[in-house]
Amino acid sequence: MGLVDGLNTVLNACQLAGRCPLPASAVIVTAYSGNQLLGGAGMVVATRIANASSSNRVLLLEAGGEPSILNGIPSMDFFLLNQQANTWIYNSTVQNKSCQSCDGKRALTTRGKMLGGSTSINFMMYVRGNKEDFNRWATDAGDNSWNYENVLPYFKKSEDYNGAFAGDASSSQYHGKGGLLNVATTDYMPGADDFLAAAAEKGYTIGDYNGENQEDGWRESTYRAFYTDTGKPNNLCIKKYAHVTKINFRNVGGKPRATGVTYQRHNLTRTVTARKEVIVSAGTFGSPKLLQLSGVGPARHLQSLKIPVVKDLPVGQNLNDHAYTIVGPFMKTPSLNPNRDVTVQAATQFLLSGNGALAAPAGLAGCAFFTSPVAEPAYPDLQVVQFSVALYPELSRDLNRLWGLRTDILDNWFDPYQKQNTDARFLVLWAGRPKSVGTVTLKSTNPNDNPNIDPQYLVHPDDTEALLFGFKKIVDLFENSNALNTTIFPKPVPGCENLTFKSDDYYRCVIKNLSGSLYHHVGTNALGKVVDSKLKVKGIDGLRVIDASIMPRVPNGNTQAATIMIAEKGSDLIIADM
């Protein structure tokens, strides 16, 4: 176990479970009690409802604990993934068209298990998605309140924009000021300048796709932005280490109504009643799993596990995610080498000014969008991020932790450059509007079992073709621009050596081997299919889902901004009903 692993485990073990300031009975007898299963979205909803009126009583139940101080340091994201202490470590089912260089050909699909959910461990990129994504959501929901024009105020509501374009005349049209979430650029983006210069040479437009990267200092998870930094409302009770295992229902006038939940905490099983409604914000895997365990899901699947069916709904279907591939590496300076750049001086700079190498999510430097010929409708369907990370001796191990890529394959591929600490840039390219769709189903009725996650990455052939198009664009950008002027890594990817280097088939082979999850899972309780446009579970009273699982399709952008928007809109819907 490395130093960071060890420290994180100790810090997590040292947390006190904490007592709720309110006895549980107070939660259920007041005018409003929502049982909030909390995460990235849940923290937003809980604090918004609690702050709306002091007579509201909100109980949050979270399976994990609090983020440790290490989670607050942006550059630690790369090293803190997949730790038992505060992550749900999931593996997908075996994939046939992707992930061939992953352990067991399975995609690693980590989620955060702590207050703030995955926003406490993610890479902090703030990218909303294309306006057409939301216009299509409105069609899916059958309700124009979800179109871009109508969701933009909710993006702006939570935002305190201090990004690169804050001085622009049009900034206030698209960005919020004074919201709880600080959105800003970092001063540490190795190689961003020449990446953008090369893009300009090639005639790409350079501008604000909404504002990138967050925070000039510590991580701003939803836990920090909406709760600890803004006063902790005393009508919001948080129970950590509370693993919810079931939503309870009773029949009211022939219709099921959610009455509360059952949860396990410190080996005890407890039930709590919600006077008004139950709000599920357990994320794209946790929410469908809990609904299915409670009898809400595809009837045939539930019956196969002998779970009494409360409501037959396509819960767990429509899993969307961004499948990534790796383009490069291109051996070029500057880049981040943790062995060289994460120093005592860097730590001092971070502590004194909130800047420097520790303030930046590991090596992320520049982001771009492309439209491939298979995009339907024709607007950007590819996103790429420059990941400026050197080939340092432990890189294979760290990429294994990040994506489950096999260390033996990476060691072989990077040899001998990895031993020589060679500066390098990787480009992480993903299918931003994938056509492949997967599922989340129960493995068993045991709430402690992980669900079956089958993302079906790249099963639709257009997804590979879109990635191939982007792959060639990036190689051209690096090889044929004055600003970058660097050829792709000379060694073929192991497993693709028999194909003509840099041919289309060679690139398709790379995509099939070096691919997996970008951790942007959404869609398992889709708007219009499982929840209505007010986020109420169809055919059930007193039950809403408010998290990334309600997105009917993944936007062409990173998903936390859209999740927080959903949480802001969902909070208003609840408050309007109170």
Ligand SMILES: Cc1cc2nc3c(=O)[nH]c(=O)nc-3n(C[C@H](O)[C@H](O)[C@H](O)COP(=O)(O)OP(=O)(O)OC[C@H]3O[C@@H](n4cnc5c(N)ncnc54)[C@H](O)[C@@H]3O)c2cc1C
């Ligand atoms: C490694 C990683 C990197 C990412 N990078 C970015 C990025 O750079 N930019 C970006 O925009 N997005 C990024 N994302 C995605 C983003 O973090 C998610 O879209 C967002 O956090 C989703 O929020 P959520 O509320 O739906 O779920 P989560 O944030 O996953 O929260 C779910 C919460 O529910 C809790 N929970 C689950 N089941 C139960 C249960 N039964 N009982 C009690 N509690 C339960 C979990 O412990 C967790 O706290 C990343 C995600 C990961 C994992």
